[in-house]
Amino acid sequence: MSEISNLFMIYIDNEVGYTKLGGNNKIGYINQQGEVVIEPKFCYGGDFNEGVAEVSLESEGKFGFINIDGELVIDYKFDWAYSFSEDLAPVQINDKWGYINKSGEIVIKPQFDFGKHFSKGYALVRNKDRKFVFINSKGEFINDYIYDYASDFSEGLASVGTKNGWNYIDTSGKQVFDLNFERAHSFKEGLAPVKVNGKLGFIDKSGNLVIDSKYDDAQNFSEGLASIKLNGKWGYINKKNDIVIEPKFNFAYSFKEGRAHVKINDKYGYINKSGDIIVEPQFVIAHYFKNGLAAALVDPFIKIYIDLDGNKVWTPKNS
Numbered sequence: 001m002s003e004i005s006n007l008f009m010i011y012i013d014n015e016v017g018y019t020k021l022g023g024n025n026k027i028g029y030i031n032q033q034g035e036v037v038i039e040p041k042f043c044y045g046g047d048f049n050e051g052v053a054e055v056s057l058e059s060e061g062k063f064g065f066i067n068i069d070g071e072l073v074i075d076y077k078f079d080w081a082y083s084f085s086e087d088l089a090p091v092q093i094n095d096k097w098g099y100i101n102k103s104g105e106i107v108i109k110p111q112f113d114f115g116k117h118f119s120k121g122y123a124l125v126r127n128k129d130r131k132f133v134f135i136n137s138k139g140e141f142i143n144d145y146i147y148d149y150a151s152d153f154s155e156g157l158a159s160v161g162t163k164n165g166w167n168y169i170d171t172s173g174k175q176v177f178d179l180n181f182e183r184a185h186s187f188k189e190g191l192a193p194v195k196v197n198g199k200l201g202f203i204d205k206s207g208n209l210v211i212d213s214k215y216d217d218a219q220n221f222s223e224g225l226a227s228i229k230l231n232g233k234w235g236y237i238n239k240k241n242d243i244v245i246e247p248k249f250n251f252a253y254s255f256k257e258g259r260a261h262v263k264i265n266d267k268y269g270y271i272n273k274s275g276d277i278i279v280e281p282q283f284v285i286a287h288y289f290k291n292g293l294a295a296a297l298v299d300p301f302i303k304i305y306i307d308l309d310g311n312k313v314w315t316p317k318n319s
Contacts, residue, residue, distance in 0.1 A: 010316075012317075014026060017316055018302060019303060026043065032293060033313070037068075064078070086118040086121070094110065097114055097125070108135070113130075120156070122153045132147040147161060155190070188220035190204060191204060191220075216232070221239065224255075227260070228247070249263055250263040259272060261286035278309065284298070
């Protein structure tokens with residue numbers, strides 16, 4: 001097998017070399033050097049996870065899985081499929097979702113109306129009444145279908161919501177805190193954003209509000225910083241609730257690999273942890289960095305990849 005380990009998706013019309021409105025656009029993959037290593041030929045393709053990616057050759061065709069050399073390792077036999085996580089992948093057969101292993105064998109029979117990927121040993125599934133429950137890797141339920149909303153397990157807890165509010169459960173399905181929140185997000189780096197009295201703050205795993213609920217909106221901590229919205233603008237705080245990057249952006253995403261994409265007026269660029277603009281705002285859509293590269297759209301139909309300094313690593317032909 002090839003030594004290439006990090007592949008990135010491209011979506012182009014092979015005749016013109018770029019994404020064409022109404023064109024015969026296909027998905028392929030490049031490596032970190034911007035070289036095409038799997039030619040664009042798929043109507044659908046997911047990101048590579050755990051060495052494989054879900055693909056479909058036809059718009060209404062079956063899904064299978066390829067490896068990083070483009071070889072078909074699990075046959076085209078699923079109505080839909082998502083990426084592997086913790087050695088299992090959710091697949092759809094006859095309108096029901098179950099899970100397969102990397103040999104393509106069904107290990108949790110299709111029985112759910114929807115199934116998400118496994119995270120920390122558990123997956124979130126939904127029934128026909130649009131209620132959520134968690135299962136383990138054996139397909140066993142850890143609780144009942146009682147939640148209207150839920151997030152993946154993170155740091156041992158999952159946020160769950162009903163008409164009575166939001167709370168957290170542990171991996172036994174037990175509710176953790178006595179009082180509910182108006183909204184609750186996942187724990188990251190030991191803290192979670194929660195809504196109290198209409199504003200966002202952060203709690204620790206004991207349920208203590210360690211950062212007061214005073215923000216209009218907030219995202220999770222990542223790399224020591226969290227983006228927050230205050231008086232209509234987004235900036236960043238640290239875990240001491242110090243504002244380290246002043247709220248001045250129209251939107252601000254979390255930091256990944258030392259970079260965060262932020263919106264200034266109607267364009268996205270990238271900043272570092274000092275708030276310096278590293279890549280000038282120029283994109284209509286921008287994505288997180290992963291393994292040193294980030295996808296960004298210079299217009300709705302031209303997707304490029306840049307490195308951490310904003311250098312173009314891959315661009316469509318004739319764009």
